[in-house]
Amino acid sequence: MHKLSSELSALIEKECRGRKHLKLTIGTLVDGEKAIRVFGETGEIPNEDYTYEIGSITKTFTASLLGKYIHEGKMSLDDSISKYVDGLDEKTYYPTLKRLATHTAGYGFLPATIWDGVSSFVKPMFTGVRWDGKLPDGLNINEDRMKKLLTENKKEDKDYPWAYSNFGIGLVSYAIGVTSGQGYFDAMDDYLINEFGMKNSYTGTRSDTNLHGFSKKNKDIGNWSFGNSMIAGAGDISSTADDLLTYARIQMNEELPYLKLCHEKQASVSKMTDMGLGWILLKNKNHVMMHTGGTGCFNTFLVIDKQQKIAYVMMANYLVNLNKFVMTILKDLEK
Secondary structure (H helix, E strand, O other): OOOOOHHHHHHHHHHHOOOOOOOEEEEEEEOOEEEEEEEEOOEEEOOOOOEEEOHHHHHHHHHHHHHHHHHOOOOOOOOEHHHOOOOOOOOOOOOEHHHHHOOOOOOOOOHHHHHHHHHHHHHHHHHOOOOOOOOOOOOOOOHHHHHHHHHHOOOOOOOOOOOOOHHHHHHHHHHHHHHHOOOHHHHHHHHHHHOOOOOOOEEOOOOOOEOOEEOOOOOEEEOOOOOOOHHHHHOOEEEOHHHHHHHHHHHHOOOOOOHHHHHOOOEEOOOOEEEOOOOEEEOOEEEEEEEEEEEOOEEEEEEEEOOOOEEEEEEEOOOOOHHHHHHHHHHHHHO
16 A cells, blocks of 8 residues: 555644544545555554545536536637526626636625635534534525626626635536536536545435534534525535545546546636646646545545555545645655
């Protein structure tokens, strides 16, 4: 198995302390060979192919399905979202799918979708209150509310500075649902199984398979359910480390013809990163692509180095020091 660095091993040991119900999974894919290790409070434990909420790593799947439909001629990056949402004024500008998929549409800081999302993380972290099965109001967006937010937040026909937007990706997933004729959830479930062979992955959560999330006080928080919210395409998928490494292999080798489009730079994010479709790319090293995820009390990270043929996945059912994991794993890729 690919040996974990001393820095990563030390970080895992630190994050495991005092977390009675932790399942922290580290998976690697090196030259096509998978290796998966799971850690708990007392150290390494048997791997039972645990199912986690993967949070915003979902965005890479939504973008990949968009890429597939573009390749098939069913959609275009230049399409306005108004093409897929009935009832919008045809004379009014609405952002393109490209701007929505690259977080350059200007929707990054909609108060109606941001602050309730922030509070949804803070509440379980510090109070240990169990979810009631409903999303916070700011993330529970139905079709009527989606249209209201679109019409009340007019944008100019330009590329806005990069600003992370669950709402923007939610709009992309809505357009995918319309194009598929199935709706987003059924289309994505079919896509996970039939395109990537991810038999243990699905939209939403299932009581008989999903791990529960736990607060820092070791209280069972349960799972974060998106229900029918159109934001689901930004963070709704559940998966296992084995399935995500299969996904990483297919992405890494561009085994599907449309994946190259998703890996190409589409926008600039910062001095360190660029934006593909769904993927964050290291600037000047666009062959390294990644995404983090977080829902309720779950944290995840997936990074793929297409040049070295290496991928890492980290999954935890507690909120861990995610930035530290990202920096440590990226440092390992440099070795």
